[in-house]
Amino acid sequence: MAEVAASEDNKEFAPGTIIELADLDEPVDDEVCCGGAPAPKSNPFEKPGYKLQPYVRAIIKDKHVDVALVKTELDRSDHWGALSTRLGFNRNDYKVAPGLYGVGKPDADSEVLVTANYKLTFDIVRKELGGLNCWLLVLDTCGINVWCAAGKGTFATSELVERLQTTRLAEKVNHRRLIVPQLGAVGVASHTVRLQSGFRVIYGPVRATDIRAFLQNNLQVTEKMRSVSFTLRERFILIPVEINNFSRKIWWIFPVLFLLSGISTSIFSLEAAWQRGFAISIAVLSGGLLGTVVAPLLLPWIPGRSFSLKGTITGIIFGVIGVQILTMLSILEMFSVILITTAISSYLCMNFTGSTPYTSPSGVEKEMKLAIPLQAIAVLIGAVLWLISPFV
Amino acid sequence: MKSFRYIEGVASITVDRQKCVGCAMCVNVCPHQVIQLHDKKANVVDRDGCMECGACATNCPVEAISLTPGVGCASLIINRCLKKRNINTTGCC
Structure with missing residues (x-):
């Protein structure tokens, strides 16, 4: 019965009508006071098996597929989601449904902004669009941000052209302009999009914070809008994920380190296992933190171009200070600790190349050819020194 | 991004000035302002600033730009090597 009523409700709205969801909320009069006030009654847009997302503000009725209009303010669940994603939880499945969304009260003359379906990206974009009227075409990038998706080939010409067809965008707008974030250009060939869909791609600013100025500036980008940056803040927010990746791979090493550290002149010494195991574990952990936290944060101030060198410098400095504390x-153990800390720091800092917006694959390959053998030799010598030190 | 510079003398980008039609798409999409138009032809003005993302080549309508595009990521390169040797790995960046 409820479903029949809902679909009848739906029929009342002519195509193009905007229905604000907040207006549909009917508070339930409830005299029985157990368990607090009930939630509002379900509205006609809630369908069995689907969830009406909290970021949807209103619905525009359409002949074919209704379009959701999104809120431009983030709420608590968006902030929680962003935080847990930044910390590395549910990071690989944080996405919104691809398709056409709207902001404000979009009409046939409104601009179309293209973005990725990573929810973090989606939120950052809609947050900047308060008071504007535009369309938001969300591509299926499998929950990856625009730049990485463009590099991986999911933010791509073919996906864009297909999404234009499935959303019937050409029937909704009078113009043939798409505003694509500049960093999507790696995956989108503008001339091919035009050929296959008739839409002209205009590359917009790199950062969502510049969209408003870009729209007010007759779709002209300034040099600042076109340039990528890598500020201390931008590096800082990457760090939890770096630590998470490192710790996930390395946790099994610690029991091994304690066991190996116990090997002594009396075959196995529990005391040595504890004391020496503690020291070498600190060395490995420090190497990890130096390569994933300290070197990335201090990146522009550490001398050298190659990341493995930056990690090495950081590792040696802090390694030498560290052995003074332990x-x-x-003497042999000191050398061992410095070598191992430095090698790990160097290796992990080298892996940070994947998180930066300026390292070229040719450059990474060049530095790896030199760095990886050296890192391996350092670990090997460090391990040998550590194992023989009780016998010397 | 003049404050961040990576290893010099490795970037593979070249522009075929014969083919170039001066549409400036490459200038528009480059995140590091590596290319400028001189006499209506694209010109690489900051080769060492190039991160080989490939946006310029992808958006060149006449294929005048050639480079080996890719993602400058050490763990990606390591994973590829391991895969070639049939060693299982988990995802990278």
């Missing part, structure tokens, strides 16, 4: 170490 006073119980012998």
Whole structure:
């Protein structure tokens, strides 16, 4: 019965009508006071098996597919989602449904902004669009941000052209302009899009914060809008994920380190296992933090161009300071600790190349050819020194 | 991004000035302002600033730009090597 009523409700709205969801909320009069006030009654747009997302503000009725209009303010669930994604939880499945959305009260003359279906990206974009009227064409990038998706080939010409067809955008707008974020250009060939769909791609600013100025500036980008940056803040927000990736791969090493550290002149010494195991674990952990936190944060101030070198410098400096603090170490153990800390720091800092917006694959390959053998030799010598030190 | 510079003398980007029609798409899409138009032809003015993302080549309507595009990511390169040797790995960046 409820479904029949809902579909009848739906029929009342002519195509093009905007229905604000907040207006549909009917508070339920409830005299029985157990369990607090009930939630509002379900509205006609809630369908069995589907979830009406909290970021949807209103619906525009359409002959074919209704379009959701999104809110331009983020709420608590968006902030929580962003935080847990930044920390590395549910990071690989944080997405919105691809398709056409709207902002404000879009009409046939409104601009069309193209973006990715990573929810973090989607939120950053809609947050900047308060008071504007435009369309938001969300491509299926499998929950990846625009630049990475363009590099991986999911933010791509073919996906864009297909999405234009499935959303019937050409029937909704009078013009044939698409505003694509500049960093999507790696995956989108503008001339091919035009050939296959008739839409002209205009590359917009790199950052969502510049969209408003770009729209007010007759779709002209300034040099600042076109340039990527890598500020301390931008590096800082990458760090939790770096730590997460590192710790996920390395946790099994610690029991091994304690076991190996116990090997001594009396075959196996529990005391040595504890003391020396503690020291070498600190060395490995420090190498990890130096390569994933310290070197990335201090990136522009550490001398050298190659990331492995930056990691090496950081590793040696902090390694030398560290062995002064761990006073119980012998000379051989000190060398071992410095070598291992430095090698790990160098290796992980080298892996940070994947998170930067300026390293070329040719450059990464060049530095790896030199760095990886050296890092391996350092770990090997460090391990040998560590194992023989009780016998010397 | 003049404050961040990576290894010099490796970027593979070249522009065929014969083919170039001066549409400036490459200038528009480059995130590091590596290319400028001189006499209505694209010109690489900051080769060492190039990160080989490939946006310019993808958006060149006459295929005048050639480079080996890719993602400058050490763990990606390591994973590819391991895969070639049939060693299982988990995803990268």
